Amino acid sequence: MFALGCAIAGLGVWGAFALWFQLPGPAWMRGAVIAAWCLPALASLAMLAGWGGWRWTPAVFALCAALLFSWWHTIRPTHERVWADDVARMLASRVQGDEVLLDNVRNFTWRSETDYDARWEARRYDLGQLVSADLMLSYWMGPAIAHTLVSFGFADGRRLVFSLEIRREQGESFSALGGFFRRFETVIVAADESDIVRTRTNARGEDVYLYRLRLRPEQLRKVFLGYLERAAQVHAEPKFYNTLTSNCTTIVFELARRLSPTLPLDYRLLLSGYFADYAYDHGGLVQGVDFATLKRAGRITQRALATGPDEDYAKAIRKGVPGVSDDELR
Known part of the structure; x- marks a missing residue:
């Protein structure tokens, strides 16, 4: 359980930074998406720690992680930008x-x-x-x-x-x-x-x-x-x-x-x-x-x-x- 908790915490932090640096739009919008991403991660950690919550929250977080990784792999480098x-x-x-x-x-x-x-x-x-x-x-x-x-x-x-x-x-x-x-x-x-x-x-x-x-x-x-x-x-x-x-x-x-x-x-x-x-x-x-x-x-x-x-x-x-x-x- 400890290893699973560490994996969820690490993935939660990584995903928050990935969303912050890659999502387009104003800071408040990125903050809202990051909050939505972190919610199932925190709920999963609370459940694993025995603080209550729903047993299916880790499955919800796993689904969110799969969606995040799918989006992450669409990010490609390009030469077509307005460069300094x-x-x-x-x-x-x-x-x-x-x-x-x-x-x-x-x-x-x-x-x-x-x-x-x-x-x-x-x-x-x-x-x-x-x-x-x-x-x-x-x-x-x-x-x-x-x-x-x-x-x-x-x-x-x-x-x-x-x-x-x-x-x-x-x-x-x-x-x-x-x-x-x-x-x-x-x-x-x-x-x-x-x-x-x-x-x-x-x-x-x-x-x-x-x-x-x-x-x-x-x-x-x-x-x-x-x-x-x-x-x-x-x-x-x-x-x-x-x-x-x-x-x-x-x-x-x-x-x-x-x-x-x-x-x-x-x-x-x-x-x-x-x-x-x-x-x-x-x-x-x-x-x-x-x-x-x-x-x-x-x-x-x-x-x-x-x-x-x-x-x-x-x-x-x-x-x-x-x-x-x-x-x-x-």
């Missing part, structure tokens, strides 16, 4: 040997979160010139939660950042809880550092850390192409973002497992603010330097805020970062 400007377009790629042709690379100029110049570009990159990759963590909600980005560097000094993000509709904001309940679609953004990193440090006031990844040339290529592969999959078939299983950190872990299939699962994959610690413990960051030093030297926030519009942003934020060569900063 910064996620309005999807990355498209063509790979011909070492040559990569990209459409819809984002290169916005941000003055604030709401004041910006929108610019999408076509780019050409040579995989033979791929020389580095950096892990970036942008903190916006305390030390345990961060957004994870990977920036690839080329021999000619250009850099390209990949980021798996929620595809927000216009006027919509992120909710970690909503991410468990099919509230958002997924998009993979490719952008300039002066766009996707600068907006976090300068426009949003986030705290950003940069770490040089320890990858060989063939591994760099494999991870870069892995991002393009995932972007193509999302482009072909829309997918939901999930706070736990499909987010900005899990994609990095998935691609890293292609290089090292024995990488273990870890709580730091969920608490993404500690993901750099995980990468360090498994040999993914610069070796020979303790993690505390890497973290201290990798905090780029103040350098980013001090960088003028005419300075080379990528070079300025990497000054003093272990693993970054002097040639990169010239």
Whole structure:
């Protein structure tokens, strides 16, 4: 009976959140539907606890649950919404040997979160010139939660950042809880550092850390192409973002497992603010330097805020970062 009570309580809570995040209409209407959903769940729990009630209430709740799951499975991701400007377009790629042709690379100029110049570009990159990759963590909600980005560097000094993000509709904001309940679609953004990193440090006031990844040339290529592969999959078939299983950190872990299939699962994959610690413990960051030093030297926030519009942003934020060569900063 105890197990049945726990199952009813858990399903009742899950269903209430699912209805809140997915039902259309005003808040009062959603509240009324949630109350109607919770009533048979509470009555069932009361009956199981011996507090009276009708013996058939669990059957009524089971019927309500079946109807809820039937409705839940009709919710499908889509590309057809009125998207926010910064996620309005999807990355498209063509790979011909070492040559990569990209459409819809984002290169916005941000003055604030709401004041910006929108610019999408076509780019050409040579995989033979791929020389580095950096892990970036942008903190916006305390030390345990961060957004994870990977920036690839080329021999000619250009850099390209990949980021798996929620595809927000216009006027919509992120909710970690909503991410468990099919509230958002997924998009993979490719952008300039002066766009996707600068907006976090300068426009949003986030705290950003940069770490040089320890990858060989063939591994760099494999991870870069892995991002393009995932972007193509999302482009072909829309997918939901999930706070736990499909987010900005899990994609990095998935691609890293292609290089090292024995990488273990870890709580730091969920608490993404500690993901750099995980990468360090498994040999993914610069070796020979303790993690505390890497973290201290990798905090780029103040350098980013001090960088003028005419300075080379990528070079300025990497000054003093272990693993970054002097040639990169010239």
